Amino acid sequence: MKIILKDGSQIEVPQKSSAYDCAMQISAGLARNALACEINGVVRELTTVLQDGDQLNLLTFSDKKGKEVFWHTSSHVLAQAVKRLYPETKLTIGPAIENGFYYDFDSSISFTPEILQQIEAEMKKIVKEGYRVERFELSREQALQQEKDEPYKMELIQELPQDETISFYKQGEFTDLCAGPHLYDVSKIKAIKLTQCTGAYWRGDAKNKMLQRIYGISFLKASDLDEYLKQMEEARKRDHNKLGRELELFTTSEVIGQGLPILLPKGARIIQILQRFVEDEEQKRGWLLTKTPYMAKSDLYKISGHWDHYQDSMFVLGDEEKDKEVFALRPMTCPFQYQAYLNRNRSYRDLPLRYNETSTLFRKEASGEMHGLIRVRQFTISEGHLMCTPEQLEQEFKGCLELAIYMLKTLGLYEDVSYRFSKWDPEDREKYIGTPEQWDEAQGIMQKILDHLGLDYEIGVGEAAFYGPKLDIQIRNVYGKEDTLITIQIDQLLAENFGMEYVDRDGEKKHPYIIHRTSIGCYERTLALLIEKYAGAFPTWLAPVQVKVLPISDKYVEYASQIQQKLFDAGIRAEIDDRAEKIGYKIREAQLQKIPFMLIAGEKEQAESTVSVRARQDGDVGSMKLDEFLNVIQKRIETKELD
Numbered sequence: 001m002k003i004i005l006k007d008g009s010q011i012e013v014p015q016k017s018s019a020y021d022c023a024m025q026i027s028a029g030l031a032r033n034a035l036a037c038e039i040n041g042v043v044r045e046l047t048t049v050l051q052d053g054d055q056l057n058l059l060t061f062s063d064k065k066g067k068e069v070f071w072h073t074s075s076h077v078l079a080q081a082v083k084r085l086y087p088e089t090k091l092t093i094g095p096a097i098e099n100g101f102y103y104d105f106d107s108s109i110s111f112t113p114e115i116l117q118q119i120e121a122e123m124k125k126i127v128k129e130g131y132r133v134e135r136f137e138l139s140r141e142q143a144l145q146q147e148k149d150e151p152y153k154m155e156l157i158q159e160l161p162q163d164e165t166i167s168f169y170k171q172g173e174f175t176d177l178c179a180g181p182h183l184y185d186v187s188k189i190k191a192i193k194l195t196q197c198t199g200a201y202w203r204g205d206a207k208n209k210m211l212q213r214i215y216g217i218s219f220l221k222a223s224d225l226d227e228y229l230k231q232m233e234e235a236r237k238r239d240h241n242k243l244g245r246e247l248e249l250f251t252t253s254e255v256i257g258q259g260l261p262i263l264l265p266k267g268a269r270i271i272q273i274l275q276r277f278v279e280d281e282e283q284k285r286g287w288l289l290t291k292t293p294y295m296a297k298s299d300l301y302k303i304s305g306h307w308d309h310y311q312d313s314m315f316v317l318g319d320e321e322k323d324k325e326v327f328a329l330r331p332m333t334c335p336f337q338y339q340a341y342l343n344r345n346r347s348y349r350d351l352p353l354r355y356n357e358t359s360t361l362f363r364k365e366a367s368g369e370m371h372g373l374i375r376v377r378q379f380t381i382s383e384g385h386l387m388c389t390p391e392q393l394e395q396e397f398k399g400c401l402e403l404a405i406y407m408l409k410t411l412g413l414y415e416d417v418s419y420r421f422s423k424w425d426p427e428d429r430e431k432y433i434g435t436p437e438q439w440d441e442a443q444g445i446m447q448k449i450l451d452h453l454g455l456d457y458e459i460g461v462g463e464a465a466f467y468g469p470k471l472d473i474q475i476r477n478v479y480g481k482e483d484t485l486i487t488i489q490i491d492q493l494l495a496e497n498f499g500m501e502y503v504d505r506d507g508e509k510k511h512p513y514i515i516h517r518t519s520i521g522c523y524e525r526t527l528a529l530l531i532e533k534y535a536g537a538f539p540t541w542l543a544p545v546q547v548k549v550l551p552i553s554d555k556y557v558e559y560a561s562q563i564q565q566k567l568f569d570a571g572i573r574a575e576i577d578d579r580a581e582k583i584g585y586k587i588r589e590a591q592l593q594k595i596p597f598m599l600i601a602g603e604k605e606q607a608e609s610t611v612s613v614r615a616r617q618d619g620d621v622g623s624m625k626l627d628e629f630l631n632v633i634q635k636r637i638e639t640k641e642l643d
Helices: 019-026 028-033 064-085 113-129 140-146 151-159 222-238 240-246 265-284 298-304 334-341 390-411 436-453 523-534 554-569 583-592 603-608 626-638
Strands: 002-005 010-012 036-039 042-044 055-059 100-106 134-138 166-171 174-177 191-201 210-219 295-297 327-329 353-362 378-388 417-423 457-461 470-476 482-491 513-522 547-551 574-576 597-601 610-615 619-625
Touching (some): 042 064, 064 113, 064 166, 064 174, 064 191, 113 191, 113 210, 140 166, 191 222, 210 222, 240 523, 265 390, 265 513, 295 298, 298 327, 298 334, 334 378, 378 390, 390 436, 390 482, 417 482, 482 523, 547 583, 554 574, 583 597, 597 603, 603 610, 610 626
Parallel strands (some): 002 055
Antiparallel strands (some): 100 210, 134 166, 166 174, 191 210, 295 327, 378 513, 470 482, 482 513, 610 619
């Protein structure tokens, strides 16, 4: 029979050949490295028997889906080790995640670092035992009997549709309810490290019991694990939550609450620089600035659909059963800017109409989701909404994307991003407004635009906004976790809901297409990413303090103050260190604060009306006139060099 490979070529294999047999026929090396496979786009075990005409893609550890199978199997090894050591522990779920895996346990034993070491040792023992991983299926009654001592597994089984196949995976004495797929055997998991144990609510719901979540990572080779641990150590040094506090960019307060960071003067300055940069650039590109309220009556959100589809993520002020008027803090700006559009009648001559706003938004994130500046409950975003005709849609979408790319390149973040085309899930209709026909039309238009632009993107089913598909520009933090930084969305539904119209050339009233977009995303998240990208050593144009003036002794403080004033007059952000400390100590302090330039003022400099320049990157640059130094730094700022 014929099997079609990923590159389109075909191979002839005997009837009832497995994916592994095909790998062996191609090469023994490929068979050794293969972890799983895709058959007609579905990830399966290597033992899966193929049919004539099947499309086969063999997955190795270099493939994302291959890693997921590897790490999912590792989570089962973790669960097996825990059950061996602590048999009374109850199992829940153990998925692969972006970097590694976890398993949630209900146990009276506290999984301390010492116990994690014991569990890790037991995992390594299991791997050496080399169990084959075997899949089998049971009826609902048999499955419930199989899991009679595992209440969480029984709950999962009972919720499955009546016609659902209920599968299990067995390795040695251990069996777990699981849809799979898995490795052929556990012996490939050569290097394991359990990284931490945290609390996690069952199903992420604070109303449910708190479980213990053990995280881990695994690799094919010990050297890969060593390299990963080195990367994690470097990541911890760059972690914005640690470094941002050390550099006094932001802080938090328990009496204020989770997800509500305080930007300290230096962090606030960076945000201000970014906002001015963004608003100035948007103005150049024809965007019109609005300023809208932070809250609105529930009536507004009912029109937009947020009340029905997003209320759980909103801070609601009041009770609909008791209060005449109920308000909510805004989770996004779109329904507010629509009111600006509705300020007067519109014609095709008014379009495209581009509204931008530096918007403060509020979202009721779960307490376990909060992390530094990455995920917060109050944040500020460079939000905008563009109303246009169907003929203008592609060009305007392209303009929004070009703006976002320009911002990312200027900030030095573009090399770290990827694209994701987020679609609706037709199997989960309740999450969305609009008809299937409307969604097919909007998604078809967006796909056409993305393909015309030549973007390399992944597809995320079920990740669309409730009113339309979107392009998510994704970025990874220092730990490799992916977050959305910028979104561009196409919306053909909300204009109708709000009665937004324009008179077209033919005299007919029509609804405009709307593009929702950000140009730089959430400023807090962007700041976090910049801290990690540059390890706190921001490019000169972004640095909250660009120059530190260092008098050698008290005698030269006045001269240093004159230098500082001239820097102020030239628009340079400068501080003076006039403490009674030795110059070497002041230099080291400035280096720790990651200041781009230091200007040293002493007897020689004062006599010659010069400064001695030390650069963060180049060290001692030498003596120069202040005007000469100003030319150097101003050029660097004006061109937004990334240093």
